[in-house]
Amino acid sequence: MTNINEELKQYKNYELWTLQDKKADSALTEQITSIESNKIPEKFTSGLELDVGVDSKYKLSSNVTWLSNLGSDEVDLEGSDIRFVYIADHEFHGVSV
Amino acid sequence: MSEHNGKQTTSTSYYSIKVTENTPYIRYDHSLYSNDNFLLEGQIAAGFNLITVEIDHPQLSPNTSSSLGFMLEPSLFSGMEIQDEVLLGLGMSLPLDSFKGNANWLYSGYTLNYNYEITKSPIVFLIFRFSI
Numbered sequence: 001m002t003n004i005n006e007e008l009k010q011y012k013n014y015e016l017w018t019l020q021d022k023k024a025d026s027a028l029t030e031q032i033t034s035i036e037s038n039k040i041p042e043k044f045t046s047g048l049e050l051d052v053g054v055d056s057k058y059k060l061s062s063n064v065t066w067l068s069n070l071g072s073d074e075v076d077l078e079g080s081d082i083r084f085v086y087i088a089d090h091e092f093h094g095v096s097v
Numbered sequence: 098m099s100e101h102n103g104k105q106t107t108s109t110s111y112y113s114i115k116v117t118e119n120t121p122y123i124r125y126d127h128s129l130y131s132n133d134n135f136l137l138e139g140q141i142a143a144g145f146n147l148i149t150v151e152i153d154h155p156q157l158s159p160n161t162s163s164s165l166g167f168m169l170e171p172s173l174f175s176g177m178e179i180q181d182e183v184l185l186g187l188g189m190s191l192p193l194d195s196f197k198g199n200a201n202w203l204y205s206g207y208t209l210n211y212n213y214e215i216t217k218s219p220i221v222f223l224i225f226r227f228s229i
Binding site (some may be wrong): 046047048049050051052053054055056057058059060061062063064065066067070071073075076077078079080081082083085087 | 098099100101102103104105107112114116120124182188204207208209210211212213214215216217218220221222223224225226227228229
């Protein structure tokens with residue numbers, strides 16, 4: 001009878017250890033998943049973006065004619081760009097102006 | 098939305114040019130590298146470009162023309178998280194579109210033609226991104 005009791009105890013312990021292992025495994029998986037979701041792109045599945053162009057330049061080439069060819073020239077156009085972006089979905093961003 | 102200005106001087110006078118653009122577009126972003134507070138993205142934008150060009154000359158009446166073009170713009174963005182869910186970064190865009198046009202005036206009984214072509218240089222953007 002004592003032997004049977006000892007065997008049962010061991011079996012219970014085995015079950016407990018198995019359960020603890022499983023718990024530990026799932027905790028680890030959850031931890032890894034939560035680290036993935038903290039990455040920056042995951043946080044910006046939707047959002048707003050403001051883009052300000054710094055000192056942008058265009059090059060204008062021109063040719064003027066009046067009675068005959070008056071000449072060609074090139075000039076820089078300087079200015080600014082501003083953009084508003086609505087981020088509609090992960091990686092695929094929406095309408096902007 | 099953008100505005101660019103310039104002045105082209107001639108031997109006797111000048112033309113002043115103002116280019117205004119309104120550009121609705123869609124953009125695809127692909128994350129190249131990211132960690133907890135840094136992000137590097139490759140982006141490609143495509144859309145339409147409504148361009149208005151105003152050309153002024155002191156001795157001629159102002160000339161304004163509008164046109165609709167197609168825009169295509171690859172770019173690179175790198176940003177870092179400065180606050181929770183706020184990114185501050187820099188972007189470098191390479192606009193691939195260019196446009197041509199002309200302005201005409203009747204001057205002393207003869208037509209004065211001003212033909213132009215505008216090409217864009219790479220643009221550096223300061224970028225704020227907010228999560229909502």
